Amino acid sequence: MARTQAPDYDLRREAIVAAAAALYARRSFQGASVADLAKRCKVSKSLIYHYYAAKEDILFDVMISHVRALEEAARAVIAGEAPPDAKLRSLARAFMAIYVGAADRHKVLLNELSRLPKNRRAEIVSVQRGLIEVVRRLLLAVAPRLSAPRSFTAAMLFFGMINWTHTWFDAEGAVSAEELADLAVNTTLSGLRGAA
Amino acid sequence: MARTQAPDYDLRREAIVAAAAALYARRSFQGASVADLAKRCKVSKSLIYHYYAAKEDILFDVMISHVRALEEAARAVIAGEAPPDAKLRSLARAFMAIYVGAADRHKVLLNELSRLPKNRRAEIVSVQRGLIEVVRRLLLAVAPRLSAPRSFTAAMLFFGMINWTHTWFDAEGAVSAEELADLAVNTTLSGLRGAA
DNA sequence: CCTACCGATCGGTAGG
DNA sequence: CCTACCGATCGGTAGG
Numbered sequence A, B: 001m002a003r004t005q006a007p008d009y010d011l012r013r014e015a016i017v018a019a020a021a022a023l024y025a026r027r028s029f030q031g032a033s034v035a036d037l038a039k040r041c042k043v044s045k046s047l048i049y050h051y052y053a054a055k056e057d058i059l060f061d062v063m064i065s066h067v068r069a070l071e072e073a074a075r076a077v078i079a080g081e082a083p084p085d086a087k088l089r090s091l092a093r094a095f096m097a098i099y100v101g102a103a104d105r106h107k108v109l110l111n112e113l114s115r116l117p118k119n120r121r122a123e124i125v126s127v128q129r130g131l132i133e134v135v136r137r138l139l140l141a142v143a144p145r146l147s148a149p150r151s152f153t154a155a156m157l158f159f160g161m162i163n164w165t166h167t168w169f170d171a172e173g174a175v176s177a178e179e180l181a182d183l184a185v186n187t188t189l190s191g192l193r194g195a196a
Numbered sequence C, D: 001c002c003t004a005c006c007g008a009t010c011g012g013t014a015g016g
Helices: A009-027 A034-041 A045-051 A055-079 A085-099 A103-115 A118-142 A148-167 A179-193 B009-027 B032-040 B047-051 B056-080 B082-101 B103-115 B118-142 B147-168 B179-196
Strands: none
Touching: A009 A034, A009 A045, A009 A055, A009 A103, A034 A045, A055 A085, A055 A118, A085 A103, A085 A118, A085 A179, A085 B009, A103 A118, A103 B047, A103 B103, A103 B118, A118 A148, A118 B082, A148 A179, A148 B032, A148 B147, A148 B179, A179 B032, A179 B147, A179 B179, B009 B032, B009 B047, B009 B056, B056 B082, B056 B103, B056 B118, B082 B118, B082 B147, B082 B179, B103 B118, B103 B147, B118 B147, B118 B179, B147 B179
């Protein structure tokens, strides 16, 4: 006999993750208790522990769902047929769209990674490394004479430009997320040309 | 009668701030207790409360000491006689040197600002805004036709590049802090030229 | 500058 | 005997 599971299991779990992302983004992981999370979800604390064995597991789900979305976007861009600079532009736009659409998860990922137990953290970091590697290879395709450390540095400067936006960027402001992505890409590409 | 004060008052206070920076950088503000800090300083918890009325006051000191150092470096660069692009380069090098020399404080500033009470936070943010404004004006001096939002965005992309280094940059690695500062400046400047 | 504590709240689990 | 949940409370520790 198959075990039964509530038909809305995944929905409830996702609701918890979304509420946790909002809470942890605002108050930090250690600043928001499981009781706070339960209150926000209008369920008992025990219901949270029915879905998650430990508080850290919730944090992990907030982060892994976000990096998996980024990974999927990167995969889609890389699979396409376009010159490397166009792929970099598509990637930057896709990332910025996800950053804005999942601003809470993005903040939590950037601020709370070190709160994760070692093994769990390694899993997130491994996905992040894959994303960095995608960008690094695109930059190498644009500027093949770049050394390995230089291409890595250029990739990290690029990520700096787009990731740092979580501290200041306003999606309702004078510059749109897409324009910002393009500015970061243009700056990165002209920087590479200037260095050549 | 003048009140007496321990002759090593400032030294002890600075030792507490330095230890707090290390602790908060590693475990986060909320993840490190005042008792942890006392143990690390090899003093009693009450001694900490002799120097600081509240835990948040320690966090504030960690942050204000760091942004004041950056402010002072910016003042020195701006006061000099050099073309704007050279000033930007000096500024980037000075900032990177401070970031590396005070890596703990830098991490705490970037990760824990929202843990500060409103008024205290406003004081830090006001200094940060001054630093951004210095960079924005240098960029405007280099590219006078830049609109106000564009020059702000360019300044934030520049800060993204150098501030994001706290997540990946290794001062012992293949690229030095000075090279990195130069790369960020070159990338920013060629980005401005590319946009013109 | 210390030990001895406080009110409250923490993450996690009991029985039903 | 199961899963899905609840109200209440556990042993420890937080900032002060």
